[in-house]
Amino acid sequence: MDVRRLRMLLELSRLGSMHEVAEALGTTTSTVSQGIAALARDVGTPLLEPDGRRVRLTPAGRRLSEHAVSILAAVDAARLDLDPSSEPVGVLRVAGFASAIRRSLLPAIDDLRRTHPGIEVRIHEYEPLESFDLLARDEVDLGLVYDYDLAPAEWRDDHEATFLWEHEWGVGVPTRDRHLGLADLADRDWIVNSRHTADEDALRTLASRAGFVPRVVHRIDALELLDDLVAAGRGVGLLPRGRTSRRGVSVLRLPDRGAMLRAYAVIRRGRDTWPPLRAVMQRLATG
Known part of the structure; x- marks a missing residue:
């Protein structure tokens, strides 16, 4: 259904005269008459019936005009929602x-x-x-x-x-090992992310520069759990610098800024x- 024709029908239900509808919508009486006739063909049922020299809505026309209130309101809301200059809602x-x-x-x-x-x-x-x-x-x-x-x-x-921003990452180790370098961790078990491959890819690049292949044993998503494993001596892994890790965990600064998370x-x-x-x-x- 053409929403312009629906608007004509709704205005006719309110104003009661095609002439008044034409004036309200800035068009001609003939255009209004043709529009409502076309709408009746769209829905497959008469929408108007004679009422002396005038016309009135049939029961189907009245029902459709009631639907038109909701339909046109939804169309107007959609247009407003998609208007780049409108208030965001x-x-x-x-x-x-x-x-x-x-x-x-x-x-x-x-x-x-x-x-x-x-x-x-x-x-x-x-x-x-x-x-x-x-x-x-x-x-x-x-x-x-x-x-x-x-x-x-x-x-x-x-x-x-x-x-948006970037943040430097280093290697989380037990605090007792905070004096070590990356190459000193070649024989350690390593912890990587269980739901993303980026930190493992970065780790392997860092390790290759230090001359070893990391032995990935644990795959952990939560940084807090990674902290716990490091503190317990179960492995080492990449952690953000400057973050407050649990007691017993230190984050080593790596050469050349280590790995920058972006x-x-x-x-x-x-x-x-x-x-x-x-x-x-x-x-x-x-x-």
Whole structure:
């Protein structure tokens, strides 16, 4: 059904005269008559019946005019929602890793709550490979992901990535071993991420520079659990410098800045015209 014809029918139900409808919509009486006749053909039932010299809505016409209220309201809401110049309103779905959620997204949400209260942000914690998959399936609108300078991400052609920040990583060891260098850890068991390959790729590059192949034994997602394994002497692994690790764990600084974790905000190409997504991306970029 043509929404313009629905609007004509709705105005006729309110005003009762095709002439008045034509004046209200800035058109001619003939156009209104033809539009409602075409609408009747679309739905397959008469919408008007004679009423002396005038016409009135049939029972079907009245029912359709009631539906038109909701239909036209939904169309207007959709147009407003998609208007790049409109106030951002809507639900924004974000998938991201914990550090970026804490460091970038939560402060952005606090600011947007004051400036754009119509945006509702729903947060899902995922590793980058999982976030990319969710973006591809349109199950989230924004992904907060990371790579390392030693293991750069391969971006899809339909993705747009905005750099957010970077952080230096070193090797977490028991505090008693804080005087050691990377080569001294060649015979240790190593811990890598269970849900992403980037840190293992970075580790293998670092190890190759130091002349050894790391023996990967444990695959752990949570940094807190990695801390526990290191403190217990069960292995060593990459950890962010400057982070407060559990007692008994130190993070060695590596030569040439070690491995730099780089955080990005990733969206599907062309989606930044949607006002809620554009507002969040602008806030993240300035954070």
